[in-house]
Amino acid sequence: MSTEPMQGAELLIKALVDQGVEVIFGYPGGAVLPIYDALFKQNRLRHILVRHEQAAVHAAEGYARSTGKVGCVLVTSGPGATNAVTGLTDALMDSIPIVCLTGQVPTHLIGNDAFQEADTTGITRPCTKHNYLVKDVRDLARIVHEAFYVATHGRPGPVVIDLPKDVLFASGDYTPPEAVTHKSYRPQVEPDPQRIEEAIELIRGAKRPLFYGGGGIVNSGPKAAQLFTELVRTTDAPATLTLMGLGALPASDPRFLGMVGMHGTYEANLAMHGCDVMIAVGARFDDRVTGKLSAFSPNSKKIHIDIDPSSINKNVRVDVAIVGDAGRVLEAMLAALKRRKAKPDGEAMAAWWRQIDEWRKRDCLRYRKSDDVIKPQFALERLYAAVKDRDTIITTEVGQHQMWAAQFLRFERPNRWLTSGGLGTMGYGLPAAIGAQIGNPGATVIDVAGEASILMNIQEMSTAVQYRLPVKVFVLNNEYMGMVRQWQELLHGGRYAESYTAALPDFVRLAEAFGGVGLRATKPSELDRVIAEMLRADKPCIVDVLVDKTENCFPMIPSGAAHNEMLLGPEDAGGSKKPVSEDGMVLV
Amino acid sequence: MSEAIERHTIAVLVDNEPGILARVVGLFSGRGYNIESLTVAETDPANNLSRITLVTSGTRMIIEQIKAQLSRLVPVHGVHDLTDEGPHVERELALIKVAGTGEKRIESLRLADIFRAKVVDSTTESFIFEITGSTEKLNAFVKLMEPLGLVDVSRTGVVAIARGPRGFS
Ligand SMILES: Cc1ncc(C[n+]2csc(CCOP(=O)(O)OP(=O)(O)O)c2C)c(N)n1
Ligand SMILES: [Mg+2]
Numbered sequence: 001m002s003t004e005p006m007q008g009a010e011l012l013i014k015a016l017v018d019q020g021v022e023v024i025f026g027y028p029g030g031a032v033l034p035i036y037d038a039l040f041k042q043n044r045l046r047h048i049l050v051r052h053e054q055a056a057v058h059a060a061e062g063y064a065r066s067t068g069k070v071g072c073v074l075v076t077s078g079p080g081a082t083n084a085v086t087g088l089t090d091a092l093m094d095s096i097p098i099v100c101l102t103g104q105v106p107t108h109l110i111g112n113d114a115f116q117e118a119d120t121t122g123i124t125r126p127c128t129k130h131n132y133l134v135k136d137v138r139d140l141a142r143i144v145h146e147a148f149y150v151a152t153h154g155r156p157g158p159v160v161i162d163l164p165k166d167v168l169f170a171s172g173d174y175t176p177p178e179a180v181t182h183k184s185y186r187p188q189v190e191p192d193p194q195r196i197e198e199a200i201e202l203i204r205g206a207k208r209p210l211f212y213g214g215g216g217i218v219n220s221g222p223k224a225a226q227l228f229t230e231l232v233r234t235t236d237a238p239a240t241l242t243l244m245g246l247g248a249l250p251a252s253d254p255r256f257l258g259m260v261g262m263h264g265t266y267e268a269n270l271a272m273h274g275c276d277v278m279i280a281v282g283a284r285f286d287d288r289v290t291g292k293l294s295a296f297s298p299n300s301k302k303i304h305i306d307i308d309p310s311s312i313n314k315n316v317r318v319d320v321a322i323v324g325d326a327g328r329v330l331e332a333m334l335a336a337l338k339r340r341k342a343k344p345d346g347e348a349m350a351a352w353w354r355q356i357d358e359w360r361k362r363d364c365l366r367y368r369k370s371d372d373v374i375k376p377q378f379a380l381e382r383l384y385a386a387v388k389d390r391d392t393i394i395t396t397e398v399g400q401h402q403m404w405a406a407q408f409l410r411f412e413r414p415n416r417w418l419t420s421g422g423l424g425t426m427g428y429g430l431p432a433a434i435g436a437q438i439g440n441p442g443a444t445v446i447d448v449a450g451e452a453s454i455l456m457n458i459q460e461m462s463t464a465v466q467y468r469l470p471v472k473v474f475v476l477n478n479e480y481m482g483m484v485r486q487w488q489e490l491l492h493g494g495r496y497a498e499s500y501t502a503a504l505p506d507f508v509r510l511a512e513a514f515g516g517v518g519l520r521a522t523k524p525s526e527l528d529r530v531i532a533e534m535l536r537a538d539k540p541c542i543v544d545v546l547v548d549k550t551e552n553c554f555p556m557i558p559s560g561a562a563h564n565e566m567l568l569g570p571e572d573a574g575g576s577k578k579p580v581s582e583d584g585m586v587l588v
Numbered sequence: 589m590s591e592a593i594e595r596h597t598i599a600v601l602v603d604n605e606p607g608i609l610a611r612v613v614g615l616f617s618g619r620g621y622n623i624e625s626l627t628v629a630e631t632d633p634a635n636n637l638s639r640i641t642l643v644t645s646g647t648r649m650i651i652e653q654i655k656a657q658l659s660r661l662v663p664v665h666g667v668h669d670l671t672d673e674g675p676h677v678e679r680e681l682a683l684i685k686v687a688g689t690g691e692k693r694i695e696s697l698r699l700a701d702i703f704r705a706k707v708v709d710s711t712t713e714s715f716i717f718e719i720t721g722s723t724e725k726l727n728a729f730v731k732l733m734e735p736l737g738l739v740d741v742s743r744t745g746v747v748a749i750a751r752g753p754r755g756f757s
Contacts, residue, residue, distance in 0.1 A: 310659075312656070314656075
């Protein structure tokens with residue numbers, strides 16, 4: 001069945017093509033020249049040349065998250081590989097399927113401190129789901145197929161394949177994907193029916209149920225989001241989503257309470273605190289969500305659905321653990337609910353909804369409007385108004401702007417909100433937007449950015465220009481590392497150490513210097529016009545939105561505080577003003 | 589859920605491949621778990637499998653995490669908590685060097701006999717004893733040798749296997 005022996009680099013390309021790879025984000029160097037040579041000789045794989053290897057991984061993440069496919073990366077040995085580490089860690093934390101090919105010095109030089117040698121498998125072991133060093137060309141195709149299997153099965157994640165240069169030159173036989181089955185890795189996908197029955201029993205007896213959906217729903221695929229929505233609607237129970245889960249339930253659904261967690265809504269957090277049955281689907285009880293663990297949702301029975309058994313009972317003890325793919329579990333739960341015609345108690349539910357409506361009246365995202373200065377929240381409201389009827393993909397950087405974007409932009413479907421949740425990587429948004437635009441040429445792709453974060457991967461403007469990608473960078477420019485400034489104001493006595501950036505570039509001219517379009521809004525009245533112009537631009541575009549420099553992001557549950565100790569904004573009369581405890585100070 | 593610290597012996601079947609031990613050890617150090625002992629050797633050459641036996645301690649929640657985290661490593665074929673799964677046999681082997689002459693030398697031999705330690709090497713001034721048994725037994729023997737001229741100890745760490753007719757599945 002195998003044909004002529006092929007050169008390692010050609011075997012690699014064939015294996016990638018057979019895995020359905022269409023695009024690879026990369027950056028060349030000595031160790032991977034044979035691969036670039038093989039790429040040059042073919043036209044099935046498209047290579048996107050980034051300007052920094054970290055960006056290659058973020059672009060692959062943006063591509064993967066917006067298309068549901070695997071993101072593929074190619075970098076050289078040594079510095080190429082070490083530059084990719086932040087991206088790999090980001091993908092690991094957010095469970096994004098990535099296959100990253102790294103060049104390596106030839107096998108006979110490994111361990112010699114050769115030029116551009118790094119112990120890539122050693123360095124990336126803790127920041128990948130799995131990694132491989134290919135020592136023999138005969139293993140190459142099999143390992144590539146295995147890597148795709150590992151990256152996409154079970155909880156998705158990044159996989160590194162380290163490729164010594166001599167292996168890329170050696171010739172060997174091709175192994176097709178069908179001939180490869182993994183020896184040991186068989187994650188559980190189908191749920192245990194007994195657990196489903198127990199979950200249904202709890203839901204049926206619930207008086208104050210709450211759905212808590214996370215990125216696992218999005219990762220499972222659009223079908224899972226559809227089933228989640230159906231389950232929420234069938235039970236008519238309130239639902240909240242994590243930062244990673246936004247879009248898993250249409251934001252317009254009246255049962256959606258908004259995001260949960262540190263900057264989540266008042267109603268979502270209090271519902272989490274007060275519910276009696278919590279149904280966690282593909283969410284991992286992250287510390288940004290739970291706040292103080294000992295006070296987390298003290299009176300609820302918890303059902304936890306997750307594909308990763310190690311996520312269960314890690315932070316919070318649960319009552320019913322269901323291991324499996326979110327889609328399969330939701331399907332089984334819906335079937336069981338319908339079969340048993342099970343529904344939570346109607347009268348109790350009415351009371352629960354009345355309580356939630358009370359909380360909603362608090363209008364926790366309210367902010368002080370202004371005619372003179374652009375409030376960041378207002379800028380996002382205007383942005384949303386302008387893009388809501390388009391197919392829009394939003395990426396973000398990290399900071400206040402990210403949290404405001406999560407609060408003020410609304411997502412009707414999954415795969416349209418791409419943010420660095422687990423690692424919180426400044427510099428994620430622009431390369432992720434590039435990847436998303438490559439994967440979705442017709443979509444409007446906008447990176448909601450902060451002026452500090454955007455400088456961490458600003459060089460990718462050059463990539464966007466090269467490939468004529470009309471990505472838009474919407475900078476909420478407060479001249480501060482706003483989130484740092486906010487913590488310093490609330491937790492460190494207003495000592496603003498190093499959180500102000502003097503000597504910021506002129507973002508308009510910067511965009512133009514790259515060959516893109518630069519725009520600026522300085523007053524609220526200019527916003528709509530500038531946003532319209534941004535949407536019309538057929539080139540990469542940076543919009544410098546000069547916003548209120550000292551606005552804070554509320555609600556906020558300070559580290560170490562419980563959900564019912566949330567801080568509300570200055571517009572709210574009755575919010576908790578409890579100072580942060582010393583225990584909380586040490587937390588991040 | 590009890591916060592008491594439990595000690596567990598866990599057997600892990602893994603692919604015998606480069607880096608596997610680093611994965612296991614890195615998991616423990618990266619997540620701040622304890623390793624009291626760890627042994628590894630190839631046990632099924634035909635299938636290229638090694639068996640790791642490790643002894644760890646932590647609260648029940650941590651022990652469950654450790655097992656889940658181990659199971660999640662891609663080259664891991666199976667994880668068994670021997671402490672939880674019922675009766676099992678645990679053994680450790682040690683080589684113990686005692687140097688001395690006269691009364692002490694004779695006393696060390698006498699104690700070795702009681703502990704069924706074997707003399708595997710001797711010179712006019714030293715013995716090497718080989719002893720197998722539970723960790724506690726080895727600890728006790730080492731303690732007794734201390735005043736008798738103990739100069740060196742090399743221990744394997746615990747290996748363990750479940751009782752009864754069934755194998756590792
Ligand atoms: C790579 C990296 N370094 C440092 C941080 C810590 N950090 C979190 S938010 C933030 C400030 C971000 O400032 P900006 O991009 O201007 O966003 P803003 O909060 O002002 O909206 C910093 C430094 C981080 N998340 N990532
Ligand atoms: Mg800022």
